[in-house]
Amino acid sequence: MKIIFFLLLIGYNFSYAQTAASAESLKEYTYEELQEKFYDYNYAGRSDKSKQIAQYYLAKAKKEKNNSQIAEGYAFMYVNENKENALKYIDSMSIIAKKLNENIYPTRIYLLRANVFLKFNNQKEALDNYILGLKYAKQKNNKRQIALAETNIAYLNNFIGKHAEAATVLRSYMNNADYLNANEIEKIRVNLADTYIEINKLDSATLLINKGLEVFKNKDPYRYHQYLTLAGFNNLKLKKYHNAIGNLLESKKYFLTTDDERNKNYTLFYLGQSYDKVQLKDKAVQCFVEIDSLLQKNDYVFPELRIVYTYLINYYKEKNNKETQLFYIERFLKIDQLLDAQFRYVSRELPRQYDTPKLLKEKDSIINELENKKIFFILSLCTLLLILSLLIFLYHKSKKAExxxxxxxQDLILSVNDSTVKNETKPEKEMIPDHIHDQAVINHKPIKTISEDLTQAILKGLRNFEAKEQFLNKGVTLGSLAKKIRTNTRYLSEIINTHKGKNFAAYLNDLRIDYAINRLAHDKKFRSYKVPSIAEELGYNNEQAFTLAFKKRTGTPLSIYLKEIEKLADTEN
Incomplete structure (x- = not known):
């Protein structure tokens, strides 16, 4: 399956016969929305609609004299055209691109030209344009275009039999190219599955194929049947011939209703091979004869045609059918010349134009690395010493902080215990260390806007709120508390600021942390709870909010406070 799927950058060309949207209805869309609709229609095989959108898009851009969008319009127009017209549109884009100062040019021109040549089975011209596109992409340091050029060159490597090299490139880009879109990554995944089958990494291929079948079943018939053809090829390699036949018969039924010559041919080719393996030679011949019939209509050639015609010649030789044997010999000689010319060129030029420059660059890189080895070693040593010094500093700093x-x-625990002794008759919730409890300076100066009676009523409500430990409830807000003590939020806020010396949030946090300090010191069971459970019981929504509030209030992390309590408890026991 050396060339299958690697023409996918052009777009999908399968069954279509829907009425085009009227130009009038497109006026309401922006350029971005038109682009999205174009790709959606083109991907779905509705070339009539995508072509009309392309025509409207180009006309709109020309009317508005928007050169950037005119170039994009030409890019849309070439997709569904024949070779001659497609190249004309790309040439028009090239003229417009000279007026634009955009990083994607001229690389984009060469990549699009390469796509056209690939679509119309001219690997020689496709390779030349991909090499040029890669050259300019590297000059502009455009990662996305470098990826598009190199993945297509990888497909050509797969075509000439360099499957392992192709797999390395495709695997790298599939896992490390977030600048490619989902469709481009999917094309890489399909081709990678193909290369895995070619190099007999069948388990890896199976994983990719099964994922594709699962993702696209009942969602995307084109891609689903792509993976189904790969499943047939994989089962053929696994010698599960009847499974392969089942896969490929279903794929054949689908692809023969489309204009996708590539998948038609390969589905028939693998089906014929599968039939041969189970000794159904007549059915194998039927598949290969159908391939020849397709070739006579569309001139789509692929390397495995040598196998097809050799099989047909030998079959009819065994049948002593000289006339048919001679027919396929003549067909083979004609096709073989074309394959040989294309295969030799790509086989020769790929290493010379692509692999050799990469090796020379690698050689220079190694030389430079050796020349700079001493400097690199010294810099590395200095860096390591600096890191080591920093780590030692941070270690001592952390120990000092600890x-x-x-x-x-320890002082906090001592204060809690002292408070317990001094306040044995008081409820536990009031046994707060003095240096924690009275940190804020409280201003008892009356508030002019609030009467003394109302002030005392609000303070009584706050005392009741604290006494009943209602601050432990989740979702306590200034508004909910104001409602509970029958006042408004402005008065309540002023009273808390004046008489408690803090805002409402700090007031609520301090009540909860003071409660936690005492209860953790005296309640062994409470200490055994996990921190999220403690936080929840104290009314916090999450563990982080609690631990941050604890450290802010006490000056020490919760974890160290708990450790010191346990140490003291162990000492006493």
């Missing part, structure tokens, strides 16, 4: 946190935690 000791500071431990001291804070």
């Amino acid at each position: 000791k500071r946190y431990q001291k804070i935690a």
Whole structure:
């Protein structure tokens, strides 16, 4: 399957017969929306609609004298044309491109020309244009265009039998090219599955094929049947001939209703080979005769045609049918000359124009690397020493910080225990260390806008809120608390700021953390909870919010506070 699927950059050409959208209905769309519609229709094989959109797009761009969009219009126009017209549209794009200062040119011109030559079975011209496109893409350092050129050259490598090299390139781009779009990655995946089969990495091919069948079943018949043909080819290699026949018969039924000559031929070719393996030679011949009939109509050639005609010649020789044997000998000689010319050129020029420059570049790179080895070693050593020094500094800094946190935690635990002794008659929730509880300076100066009676009523509501530990409830807000104590948010906010010395958020956090400090110190079961559970019981939505609030309030991380409590508990036991 050396050349299958590698013409996919042109677009999909299968069954279509829908009424074109009127030009009038396209006026409401922007250029971007027209582009999207063009690709959607073209991909779905509705070339009548995509062609009309291309015509409208180009006319609109010319009317508006928008050179960038005129170039794009020519790119749309060439897709569904014959070879001669397609090249004319690309030439027109080339003229417009000279007026544009865009990074994608002239690479784009060469890549599009290459696509046309590939579509119409001229590998020689396609290769020359891909090589030129790659050259300019590298000059412009355009990663996307480099990828498009190199993946197409990889398909040509697959064509001449250099499957392992092709697989290496395709695998690299499939996994590391986020600048390619989903359709382009999918084309790479299909071709990679093909190359895996060719180099007998059948397990890897099976994984890709099964994924494709699963993704596109009942969603995309074209791609589904692409993968089904690959499944047939894979089963042929696995010697599961009856499975292969089943796959390929279904693919044949689909592709014979389309204009996709590539997949028609390869489906028939692998079906014929599968029939031969189960000794159904008459059916194999029927498939190969059908390939020859298709070739006479469309001139689509592929390397495996030598196998097709050799099989037909030998079959009719065994049947002693001289007339038919001679017919296929003459057909073979004609096709073989064409294959030989194309194959020799691509086989010779690919290493010379693509592989050799890469090897020379690699050679220069190695020489430069050796010449700079001493400098590289010194720089690396200096960098390592710097990193080591930084790590030592950070280690000592972290140890120093850890000791500071431990001291804070120990003092905090001591304060909690002292408060417990001093306040044995008080509820546990009030046993807050003095240096934590009264950090804020509280201004008891009356608020002019709020009466003294209302102030006292709000303060009483706050005391009740604290006494009943309602601050542990989730979703407590200034609004909900104001409603609970029958006031408005402005008054409540002013009272908290004035009498508590902090805003509402800090007030709520401090109540929760003060509660946590005491309960963790005295409640062994509570300490055994996981941090997310502790956070949830304290009314926090997540663990991070709790741990950040704890450190901000106490000056030490929660983890160190818990460790110090456990150390003290172990000492006492």
